[in-house]
Amino acid sequence: MDVSGLVVAPGFIDAHTHSDTAAIDGAEGRLDTAQVSASVVQGVTTEIAGNCGQSVFPGRYSGLAALSRAHTTSAIGRVNHLASLIGHGTVRAAVVGLSARAASASEITRMAAVVDEALAGGAVGFSTGLIYTPGSYADTAEVTALARVAARHGKPYVTHLRNEMAGVEGALEEAIAIARNSGAALHVSHHKTAGKFAWGRTEVTLARLAGLRDAGMDVTCDVYPYTAGSTALGAMLPPWAHDGGPARLLERLRDAGQRDLLRKAIAEGVPGWENTVGNGGWDRIVVAGAPRHAGYQGRTIADLAGSAGVDALDLVAELLLDEDGDVTIISHSMREDDVRRVLAAPFAMVGSDGVPKPGLPHPRWAGSFARVLGHYAREVGLFGLPEAVRKMTGAPAARFGLPDRGVLRDGAHADLVVFDAARISDRATFAEPLLPPTGVRLVVVGGSVVVRDGVVTKARPGRVLAC
Template identity: 55%
Template structure:
């Protein structure tokens, strides 16, 4: 049992969106309690005068599924492991963009390709487990600082049920996918996600998604989607997602909403209006955003989707084939119907290598520059880099407009998610900076959001959306997940060249009443847990 704590003299921003107030906060037995019930003679009393006390932040979109499961000293966690907690994030939601580290293959012939797929995308600790219960067991045994939970990845389910076939699911396969999703949601997964630009999810039909949406509707769990296109066809892609929600009855959450690429600047006006109209028609739709104008993903995702058909072993054969490379070059110029062509919508000069373990000199530089230095065509360079790195290359894509991002951030249906891809090298600074950046740059400096509204979007709203009972609000009886920060100094420091610099102004972070970070330093406490979804809860849009 941890020692009771009294946070004395702080400004409480309680997560509800109501105006801040001066109050003491008591913590005992892992819960928030009436401050008057705390015996000051035996409690730890912390003076937080001049600081804001808020619920711990909930990062609604991470790819940290396996970070804490990789080998390392739990008593001295790496910067990648604790970067989220350093910003005040007390819960991470993994399993996004169609990828989760469960379920494992349902048919023996898909086992090796699914494991290779999962470990390449999410790291060496990402061996696919049987189910959400296995996910929780592994994380509960890993001595976490903060909490984690997960969506069920549609691409992972598809790879488990039907491998990497480049086709629509049959009726029997769709039924099996629905049964898998039903079991995982019954087990406490917080929803399901799709990544419709990524194989094998990209091969799904709208009808397949509607069938799965009916399952999530029955569980009152959200469907979370990386749209089929976030560039030139973003409006059509959003319309498909809304159609899934309308036909199935599921609630809908749009991941990292953006209108990217040279043909889409300003389209957020239309996409946000589409979501508003859908809400008026009774569709429960929300979205999240990260406060940057560059995205990040895996390098192979920039190639036409047929390149990855059959899994990574088949992909490597195509990467070495001159005829396949020539086809890639042509299709990047001409496009393919239904494919989000990132390079065609921007150019190789806007794509920087973020992680390439055996070629660290490439990290932080554009594909255009690297290919020129090597005397290679960009497609040849990309194919050779992927082969050399066994597919484990992440990139940063400078593809968005600041005014679009701010418009999405300010919109009433928006939450905050880092979309952090916590890998080595020069990862996107959003993994270390997102929440401090919102509070420092977009609340204090630019006034895009009021402080109380920003905290609400990062706490109570996501807790309700994803069924995280007892979290997201500072009130007696709620779980004591808490962030304490200085509103006058909180700010991100992470940059694209130095992406793991910790933020300023976050003084204390508590998880289940135990202080896990004090002025950016771990205390040694590891009370974090893998969380269940509260069955039947619906969102507060």
Template identity: 45%
Template sequence: MSFDILIRNGRVVDGTGNPWFWSDIGIKDGRIAAMGDLSGEDGEKVIDASGLVISPGFIDIHTHSDTVLLVNPTGDSHIMQGVTTNLIGNCGGSVAPVSEPMKRRYEVMLRRYDLEIDWTTLGEFLEKVEEKGTSLNVASLVGNATVRMAVMGMERRAPTKEELKEMKDLVAEAMEDGAFGLSTGLFYAPSGYASTDEVVELAKVAAEYGGIYATHIRGEGDPLIEAVREAIEIGERAGIPVEISHHKAMGKRNWGKVKETLRMMEEARRRGIEVTCDVYAWRAGSTGLTATLPHWVHEGGLERLLERLRDPETRQRIKREMAEGTPGWESIVHEIGWENVMISGCPGHREYEGKRVAELAEEKGVDPYDFAFDLLIEEKGRVWMVIFGMSPEDVATVIKSPLSMIASDSSAIAPRGPLGEGKPHPRTYGNFVKVLGEYVREKRLLTLEEAVRKMTSMPAQKLGLLDRGLLRVGNWADVVIFDPDRVASRATYLDPHQFPVGVEWVIVNGVVTVEKGKHTGARAGKVLRKSAIRYGKRL
């Protein structure tokens, strides 16, 4: 038999977690056609994997690539580290259903990328991705914040019965368009305006279609225990598998709490609640600077937020709540301080990038709160930050847990054009390879087989991707070939736009997309849709 691609002489780590084994792999028509001793066969393209490891393509279950896929369809920062599949729509923010409040929220960003929202539903967006072509496979969740904005705008109140029904209908529509579940970002507004009961009602709809519930919980610092308890409760009441996103304990006084939260997950599983988590391999997180502000400040949208920051009396109230914390809301600044907040993206002041807020405020001779508020006003909210708040020991504890899988919490960008600006979190270019280089090879926290399972079959199983995530005959040929002795991240907080070393080949749906460490430009990715089955009947 002649194959399209024949991979010889590699050590196969197949994604199951079982020990590696020697095997050739023959690929034909986008799928794995044969494995074993294929010495008598030939291929149109033959790859010699001597000294290298062959594994399934990595599945990133928590990304924010969304509209970035239309700006950078080659997905460089992810594909170059071996990621072949992105799950988008996380943290409550999906690309649909589109509404005027959503358009206003993203107007400046979209203008910067010369991008127009010309879709309304998730189905229309996914069709647009297919038309454009992408190097990555793409699957999506539907976000409760996006759904809420479509029905209630940025209002901070409970929905009426009619509004709740409308939101449930929008979730059902997205699930019928192929969404893999519901996401929330309860730490953020307006996602966090939703009560537990409201989220349960939406999650029940996703559950009817066999979806998952992925959540950036309500708090990852002081409220961590209660927030994990809420996530488990939602899973139990809605009858839906739970994925706790980028699990961590933020702020020094909360370090060590992940042992308790992991114990809570284990206990929930004993009660029949399918709960797992994902984690990135860094001790810092990243989000927008507006996330430091109390939820009520966001009510009414960005213009109202900026008005509140301009008002002296309101500004003092905001300062006080950020400094002291308030019940039901997590204050990042209260937990870690301005000295641990680094500006990572600021279009109007590139010279601020890579510096801490406390440092910049001291240089200006102003209070750090005033510096941050004035910067947000000047930049119209377009400021991003990296926040240093986790302990390396906690990161290692979560990575090692059998309940965790690896995810980047980043976008598939490129070191060129508008996406190459700023200092994005280095996980964007190096999360998966950092696990392989540091936590497997150097620290030996995980075996290679365990690490690969957390990046491949474990997220595939969570999402119900039955023909991806494992190297087996009949599966789609998403394959990574890397050097276990060299693979490593080169990205740093101050110089993040650097591709990794050691990833030699990446194959997506049987098409070579990275060859000898270079992107080929191929766009062989597929849009993955969950089958729209409700109550056992195909719709």
């Protein structure tokens, strides 16, 4: 093939996805081809899943019957590779349950055994999502005990901080303490300072991380190139609302008195809780995925509530009840200067935080890598092309212990992407979130061409990687 004038790079490695079951969901008809393949069309040849404390590996610990089929991924076939962290929330749900309580010493021992088994079996690290239940019910000592297991395996502690908003500095210090006291390397997931009370604080958090690195600590982070995040609508409610699991949450939402308590919690805050709405407002929360309410998708909670003439919390409660709790949202909570500051940090790598789901998902799943190369590297000049490529190849390969990936050399794995540096651009938008990028000519996974000029071939050479 003549690639004169084009860039030949190692296949991109997405440092942070929630695509654990994408291949299964595609095979079973819950996702279409565009939803499943949005990542690889950009040039992503390996995805790191199991983030934010939620993993489907090992399947018997996932706690969700629909996800226990994860072991069939290899039989279904993947376009690109998947590597997984072992999630703290998954393990805690299996061992402790979904109640808002501390784990006993024996339960921590059992959780440590599960984490040890998973890491020995090939998980590339241990993840937490300390704003999400049941992970948020754990104290620092519990997480430290489990991170020690990761340290013994030489694998990182990967964390969605307990607070990325007004309490971000304290939450970062907790993560640093966990890493120091456990001996594990630290990787901060999708680093941001979100909400109006935290804007600009990346100047402080990045300086802290840089200082730790200068002192010899192994610490890195990942970041997606957008000022909006995405998560579950239920995460907008305080941790106590989730005590006992999803069924108990829905019971509380049916109770008018409980709704009043939820309104009060959002208005006044709860100690230790991130409180996204309190830091921004319902006008910054957009419905992204609600299968039974397609007309809600793309509209803010504030707009929907105003149109219906109801209180925003009541609209949220009814929506969650109608959708059995399964609603995704987009939160416009960050500032551009903070995003650029994190992207430019030499220890930051690119992670889409992509969530392949129906509806109007965040465009980061289909646009992150092309956006970094086209907008931030070529147009803004935040860094040069070689540094941009390093942030999405060699850096994540080193962080997650993937030998002979993220490099171009004889004997390395034949995961490659060929693109036009002058043309590569993201096209995915919040209105059309799955539009493929321009400028990606060829994607090769395991020596097989899987994408040619934007078209996904029938080759399925991807596999689950063990480290």
